[in-house]
Amino acid sequence: MACVAKEIEWRIKVEEDDTLKRRVVGCMWAATAGVALKLWKFVKKAWELGVNDPRKFIHCLKVGVALSLVSLFYYWKPLYDGVGGNAMWAVMTVVVVFEYTAGATICKTVNRMCGTSLAAFLGIGVHWVASRAGEQYEPIIIGISLFLLASAATFSRFIPTIKARFDYGAMIFILTFCLVSISGYRVDELLNMAQYRMFTIIIGSILCIIVSVIIRPIWAGFELFVIVTGNLDKMANSLQCCVAQYFDGSEASDEESDKVSEKELLGYKCVLSSKATEEAMANLARWEPGHGRFNFRHPWRQYIKIGASMRSCASCLDALIGCINSDNKASDEMKKNMRIISMKVGANSASVIRELATTMRNMTKSSKLDILVTEMNSAAQELRSLLSSYPNLVNAKRSAQTETAPSDIPQAAKVEIPLMQIIQVVTVASLLIEIVARVEGIVETVEELSDLANFQPEMCVKSKQHSPDSKISPDQQIDEETDRTLQMV
Amino acid sequence: MACVAKEIEWRIKVEEDDTLKRRVVGCMWAATAGVALKLWKFVKKAWELGVNDPRKFIHCLKVGVALSLVSLFYYWKPLYDGVGGNAMWAVMTVVVVFEYTAGATICKTVNRMCGTSLAAFLGIGVHWVASRAGEQYEPIIIGISLFLLASAATFSRFIPTIKARFDYGAMIFILTFCLVSISGYRVDELLNMAQYRMFTIIIGSILCIIVSVIIRPIWAGFELFVIVTGNLDKMANSLQCCVAQYFDGSEASDEESDKVSEKELLGYKCVLSSKATEEAMANLARWEPGHGRFNFRHPWRQYIKIGASMRSCASCLDALIGCINSDNKASDEMKKNMRIISMKVGANSASVIRELATTMRNMTKSSKLDILVTEMNSAAQELRSLLSSYPNLVNAKRSAQTETAPSDIPQAAKVEIPLMQIIQVVTVASLLIEIVARVEGIVETVEELSDLANFQPEMCVKSKQHSPDSKISPDQQIDEETDRTLQMV
Numbered sequence: 001m002a003c004v005a006k007e008i009e010w011r012i013k014v015e016e017d018d019t020l021k022r023r024v025v026g027c028m029w030a031a032t033a034g035v036a037l038k039l040w041k042f043v044k045k046a047w048e049l050g051v052n053d054p055r056k057f058i059h060c061l062k063v064g065v066a067l068s069l070v071s072l073f074y075y076w077k078p079l080y081d082g083v084g085g086n087a088m089w090a091v092m093t094v095v096v097v098f099e100y101t102a103g104a105t106i107c108k109t110v111n112r113m114c115g116t117s118l119a120a121f122l123g124i125g126v127h128w129v130a131s132r133a134g135e136q137y138e139p140i141i142i143g144i145s146l147f148l149l150a151s152a153a154t155f156s157r158f159i160p161t162i163k164a165r166f167d168y169g170a171m172i173f174i175l176t177f178c179l180v181s182i183s184g185y186r187v188d189e190l191l192n193m194a195q196y197r198m199f200t201i202i203i204g205s206i207l208c209i210i211v212s213v214i215i216r217p218i219w220a221g222f223e224l225f226v227i228v229t230g231n232l233d234k235m236a237n238s239l240q241c242c243v244a245q246y247f248d249g250s251e252a253s254d255e256e257s258d259k260v261s262e263k264e265l266l267g268y269k270c271v272l273s274s275k276a277t278e279e280a281m282a283n284l285a286r287w288e289p290g291h292g293r294f295n296f297r298h299p300w301r302q303y304i305k306i307g308a309s310m311r312s313c314a315s316c317l318d319a320l321i322g323c324i325n326s327d328n329k330a331s332d333e334m335k336k337n338m339r340i341i342s343m344k345v346g347a348n349s350a351s352v353i354r355e356l357a358t359t360m361r362n363m364t365k366s367s368k369l370d371i372l373v374t375e376m377n378s379a380a381q382e383l384r385s386l387l388s389s390y391p392n393l394v395n396a397k398r399s400a401q402t403e404t405a406p407s408d409i410p411q412a413a414k415v416e417i418p419l420m421q422i423i424q425v426v427t428v429a430s431l432l433i434e435i436v437a438r439v440e441g442i443v444e445t446v447e448e449l450s451d452l453a454n455f456q457p458e459m460c461v462k463s464k465q466h467s468p469d470s471k472i473s474p475d476q477q478i479d480e481e482t483d484r485t486l487q488m489v
Numbered sequence: 490m491a492c493v494a495k496e497i498e499w500r501i502k503v504e505e506d507d508t509l510k511r512r513v514v515g516c517m518w519a520a521t522a523g524v525a526l527k528l529w530k531f532v533k534k535a536w537e538l539g540v541n542d543p544r545k546f547i548h549c550l551k552v553g554v555a556l557s558l559v560s561l562f563y564y565w566k567p568l569y570d571g572v573g574g575n576a577m578w579a580v581m582t583v584v585v586v587f588e589y590t591a592g593a594t595i596c597k598t599v600n601r602m603c604g605t606s607l608a609a610f611l612g613i614g615v616h617w618v619a620s621r622a623g624e625q626y627e628p629i630i631i632g633i634s635l636f637l638l639a640s641a642a643t644f645s646r647f648i649p650t651i652k653a654r655f656d657y658g659a660m661i662f663i664l665t666f667c668l669v670s671i672s673g674y675r676v677d678e679l680l681n682m683a684q685y686r687m688f689t690i691i692i693g694s695i696l697c698i699i700v701s702v703i704i705r706p707i708w709a710g711f712e713l714f715v716i717v718t719g720n721l722d723k724m725a726n727s728l729q730c731c732v733a734q735y736f737d738g739s740e741a742s743d744e745e746s747d748k749v750s751e752k753e754l755l756g757y758k759c760v761l762s763s764k765a766t767e768e769a770m771a772n773l774a775r776w777e778p779g780h781g782r783f784n785f786r787h788p789w790r791q792y793i794k795i796g797a798s799m800r801s802c803a804s805c806l807d808a809l810i811g812c813i814n815s816d817n818k819a820s821d822e823m824k825k826n827m828r829i830i831s832m833k834v835g836a837n838s839a840s841v842i843r844e845l846a847t848t849m850r851n852m853t854k855s856s857k858l859d860i861l862v863t864e865m866n867s868a869a870q871e872l873r874s875l876l877s878s879y880p881n882l883v884n885a886k887r888s889a890q891t892e893t894a895p896s897d898i899p900q901a902a903k904v905e906i907p908l909m910q911i912i913q914v915v916t917v918a919s920l921l922i923e924i925v926a927r928v929e930g931i932v933e934t935v936e937e938l939s940d941l942a943n944f945q946p947e948m949c950v951k952s953k954q955h956s957p958d959s960k961i962s963p964d965q966q967i968d969e970e971t972d973r974t975l976q977m978v
Contacts (some may be wrong), residue, residue, distance in 0.1 A: 046648050056647050060640040067639050067667060068632055074671045075628045088668060095664040139564045143557055150556050151549040158545050159535050175584040178556060179577060182563045272804070276765035315761070315804030316811060322801075322923045388909040419915075420877040422908075427919040430912050434811045 058216050063098050066211040070094045070204055086196040093204030098212065102291075103220035103284030105212040109205040110287070111169030116201055119173040120194045122149070123180030127190060130181075142181050150174050164283050213289075221285035221294050225360070227274060228303050228310075232357035232442075234267030235314055236350040239435065241265045242317065243346030246324045246428065247339040265321070271307075271314040278307040293363055299452035306445045313438035320431040323424060330424040338425050341383050345432045348376040349439050356446045364458040365450050373443055380436040383429055547705050552587050555700040559583045559693055575685040582693030587701065591780075592709035592773030594701040598694040599776070600658030605690055608662045609683045611638070612669030616679060619670075631670050639663050653772050702778075710774035710783050714849070716763060717792050720799060721846035721931075723756030725839040728806055728924065730754045732835030735813045735917065736828040754810070760796075760803040767796040782852055788941035795934045802927040809920040812913065819913040827914050830872050834921045837865040838928050845935045853947040854939050862932055869925040872918055 050057045073079045073087035080087065097108045130141040156162050157170045180194060241264045285300040352372045359366040449455075539546045562568045562576035569576065586597045619630040645651050646659045669683060730753045774789040841861045848855040938944075 042648075046644070049647060050644065056644065060643040063643040063663075064636040064640040067663075068636050071632065071635060071667070071671050075632070085672070088672060091667050091671060092664060095660065095667060143560065143564070146560060147553040147557050151553040154549040154552045155535070155539065155545065158538060159531075171584065174552075174556075175581060178560070178580050178584060182560045182580060183574070183577060272800075273764060275762060311761075312807070312811075315807040318801070318804040319808030319920060319923065322805060322927070323919060326919075326923055326926065384909075387912055419911075420873075423876060423915055423919050426908075426912055426915050430812060430815075430916040431808060434808065434815055437815065438811070 055216070055218055059100055059218065062211055062215050065215070066094050066098055066207060067091070069211070070207055073200075073203075083196055083200050086193075086200045088200075089197050090200040090204035090207075093201050094208055097205060097208050100218060101220035101223065101281075101284055102212045102217045103281075103286075103288040105208055107165070107284055107287040108168050109209055111166055112172050113202060113205055115166075115169035115172030116176045116198060119176035120180055120198060123177045124190065124194060126181050146178060146181055149177055153177075217291070219285070219288055219291050219294075220281045221288050221298060221300060222292060224278060224281035224285055224300065224303050225294070227277060227281070228306055229357045229360050231271045231274060231307070231310060232353050232360070235271050235310060235317070236353035236357070237264045238266070238268035238314075239317055239353070240346050240350035242321055242324065243343055243428075243432070247335055247343055268314045268317050271310050272318065275307065275311065278304055299449060302445065302449040302452055306442065306449060309438070309441040309445045313435060313442060316431060316435050316438055320428060320435065323427050323431065326424070331421040334421055334425045338383075338386065338429060341379065341386050342429060342432060345376070345379045345383050345436060348372065348379045349432075349436055352376050352439055352443065356442060359446060359450065359455070362458070363453070363455050365455045367458045369443070373440070376436055376439065380433050383433060387426070387429060544705070544707055548589055548707065551700055551704050554704070555583050555587055555696060556580070558700070559696055562689075562692075572685055572689050575682075575689045577689075578686050579689040579693035579696075582690050583697055586694060586697050589707060590709035590712065590770075590773055591701045591706045592770075592775075592777040594697055596654070596773055596776040597657050598698055600655055601661050602691060602694055603655075604658035604661030605665045605687060608665035609669055609687060612666045613679065613683060615670050635667060635670055638666055642666075706780070708774070708777055708780050708783075709770045710777050710787060710789060711781065713767060713770035713774055713789060713792050714783070716766060716770070717795055717799075718846045718849050720760045720763060720796070721842050721849070724760050724799060724803055724806070725842035725846070726753045727755070727757035727803075728842070729835050729839040731806070731810055731813065732832055732921070736824055736832055757803045757806050760799050761807065764796065764800065767793055788938060791934065791938040791941055795931065795938065798927070798930040798934045802924060802931060805920060805924050805927055809917060809924065812916050812920065815913070820910040823910055823914045827872075827875065827918060830868065830875050831918060831921060834865070834868045834872050834925065837861065837868045838921075838925055841865050841928055841932065845931060848935060848939065848944070851947070852942070852944050854944045856947045858932070862929070865925055865928065869922050872922060876915070876918060 070087075070090050070093075073083060073090055083090075093112065097105060097112055099105045099108060126142060126145045130138045130145075133141055153170045153174045157167055162170065180190070183190075183193075241261055245261065245265065282300045282304050285298070288294075288296075290296045290298075352369070355366055355369050355372050359369065559576075559579050562572060562579055572579075582601065586594060586601060588594045588597060615631060615634045619627045619634075622630055642659045642663045646656055651659065669679070672679075672682075730750055734750065734754065771789045771793050774787070777785075779785045779787075841858070844855055844858050844861050848858060
């Protein structure tokens with residue numbers, strides 16, 4: 001009896017063990033599969049990121065090439081004999097200095113070279129003075145000078161002008177000064193060491209600049225140009241799309257086109273959020289040599305101003321879209337009355353903005369721009385006059401109604417205009433007029449740019465007209481690039 | 490005769506020489522003075538920058554202290570004997586890793602340590618494999634692995650999640666992997682070297698964290714908190730000020746108060762331009778340990794959402810101010826009719842926004858908030874009903890006029906309401922209503938924050954009420970800090 005019971009117990013135990021084992025294995029499989037799935041999704045997303053903008057892949061390969069080249073200092077004996085362990089500084093320079101845009105690479109390179117040389121001279125000077133002062137005072141002199149110079153250089157990084165251009169240089173200055181002045185206390189061949197390091201840093205820097213500028217360069221200036229002109233187009237589309245949607249009210253459209261128009265409608269949001277990218281790019285662009293049709297002293301700062309005027313216009317557009325989506329709906333009749341002229345204002349403003357983008361793309365003074373601006377202003381004026389004539393309009397309509405059914409309308413209704421039904425339309429109209437004023441602000445800044453950059457008057461440049469477009473990678477990638485950069489900042 | 494002529498010639502020459510000399514000296518003096526003046530202005534500006542925000546000075550001193558401490562590795566013989574030339578890596582770590590906010594310092598420190606260790610293990614592994622493959626294949630294996638890993642790590646820096654948190658780590662990974670795998674080809678005691686470097690980097694990192702966190706720490710989280718709450722206050726002031734200016738139209742004020750109100754009016758611009766700073770700070774804040782009343786897992790990302798809802802409200806305010814400054818002036822009478830209720834809407838919205846700022850400052854769930862929101866909404870509703878009743882209003886007024894001078898007003902004028910004179914007021918009112926809707930958006934995001942961060946219901950916390958304010962440095966400095974940071978981005 002006891003034996004049978006034991007056997008059963010044992011069987012149950014074995015079965016329990018089996019179930020437990022199976023469960024554990026199952027859990028482990030599930031966990032592994034979960035991790036693998038997540039990893040797969042991550043890799044897929046990353047791959048898409050690269051496929052959408054192949055320049056990212058190219059950049060990675062460029063970094064690989066630069067590092068392989070600089071590592072020759074170790075592999076190739078004659079080179080290694082020349083610089084020895086100091087080759088490390090060339091490798092370090094390449095890793096630290098190589099950036100996505102050529103402007104950033106050049107900026108960091110120049111900063112690194114200037115910061116290193118300045119600090120090396122100062123460090124050697126301080127070391128010389130300290131070594132003359134006797135063994136007892138040497139660490140004190142070096143320590144105090146280190147403290148003071150490091151603090152001062154750190155403070156300089158807070159000053160806007162230095163921060164914008166020489167932030168990295170100030171850091172490298174502190175680094176080099178520390179290494180030279182402190183290690184001078186222990187290393188005997190200080191001058192020799194400094195010389196070799198300087199030499200290898202210069203080699204690394206030059207290598208970076210060459211690889212960055214020669215192999216499929218990515219110019220910060222061109223990126224800025226693409227962002228600003230692309231944003232102009234997006235804003236034009238948003239503006240036209242929003243006015244058209246409001247006054248046409250095409251609700252019978254299918255889902256697909258809804259999505260497209262939704263994307264178009266919200267394009268202006270890119271304008272609102274691209275301040276940081278624009279400023280960063282403009283700061284880097286001025287380090288770049290002339291490229292494409294941009295010369296060395298191209299007025300990149302003006303693009304920031306254009307961006308600011310665009311943002312001012314976009315925030316008005318944001319308010320407009322907010323009002324359109326608000327609960328106060330206007331009567332369809334009112335909309336119908338305002339429809340043609342409002343859509344004209346929207347379309348004319350959009351074509352002015354598009355013409356500005358074309359002007360910037362072609363780098364020519366547009367002959368059409370003045371006409372378009374005049375048309376836009378006259379449309380705005382028409383809208384204004386329509387608004388001033390509005391009571392008459394209602395009056396006329398009412399008198400028409402009166403003709404058809406004179407007895408139905410009581411006397412009170414004659415004066416009681418349903419203002420609630422006008423409000424939205426009036427607000428939209430008045431915001432449109434404000435947007436027209438702000439579009440003129442964009443026109444001004446672009447005209448300043450055309451003066452600063454000496455845009456030529458439009459001539460027979462039809463053949464060249466779309467040359468910059470051909471260089472532009474698909475719009476989408478620029479969007480994503482912008483969004484990504486913004487997410488990061 | 491010839492002699493006299495010669496003498497005269499000589500005199501003229503001497504005089505000319507004298508004039509030239511004096512001119513050159515004068516020019517040099519002027520140039521020196523000019524440079525000195527410029528330098529003086531620059532130094533004065535920099536000094537003011539520091540005086541306005543003494544934390545900048547403190548940060549510089551902290552860097553000096555950290556560097557002095559780490560340089561003891563060179564000066565103090567027992568320490569130097571311990572690590573030798575590898576002390577350089579500790580110095581380098583301090584220079585590179587020490588940042589303005591504690592969050593940034595910790596982020597970089599963790600990145601540096603993780604990146605270095607991971608790369609060191611991989612590098613040693615690759616070196617071990619390569620050394621087994623024979624002398625001929627060694628550089629090839631190392632070269633290929635270097636190329637692949639460097640490219641992959643560079644690509645990972647484009648992926649948003651990695652970019653936001655581990656950008657520096659990826660760079661350090663590439664750097665260390667290069668140094669270990671390449672120099673492994675020449676240096677014999679690779680393991681020993683890697684061990685010492687790791688050790689010194691850890692020492693430098695720990696030193697940085699200690700100095701950064703213990704001596705007057707500057708927390709990224711607290712900065713973010715100050716920026717967001719400050720922006721709320723600024724927006725409230727802007728809103729109230731703009732509505733009051735429009736409806737009161739106090740043009741008889743003096744210049745001084747004009748400047749003050751101008752500054753107050755444009756405070757909302759800070760809101761529009763602080764996106765980049767807010768995102769950077771939120772990214773850094775999550776590296777920070779609990780500090781003050783913020784615990785480690787404080788929902789910093791929510792502040793970005795609050796910022797976004799504020800920007801949406803601020804762009805509406807921007808449109809409102811644009812409309813107010815436009816040419817379409819409303820008649821004074823119309824303004825007078827709308828004055829009280831519009832100002833009520835403005836003031837109520839402003840007090841809701843201020844209450845939100847107070848809620849965030851006190852970290853308590855406000856008991857007044859619901860009442861204030863209700864008041865704001867009912868004021869907006871009143872504004873709406875005023876607008877709906879408007880034609881009646883005009884009607885009433887007209888009939889009053891009709892009583893006084895019945896014969897003067899022709900029949901046509903009875904219906905011809907001057908809509909042009911309503912437009913601006915109607916637009917302002919309708920934008921105010923839109924602003925109220927967007928303020929509700931801010932309320933929602935702040936309420937989400939209060940749920941996420943477990944704000945306690947308001948109790949007897951009067952004594953603590955202004956504790957965070959006392960820590961806040963003068964508003965001005967925060968402004969300038971924000972502006973500066975933004976200029977740089």
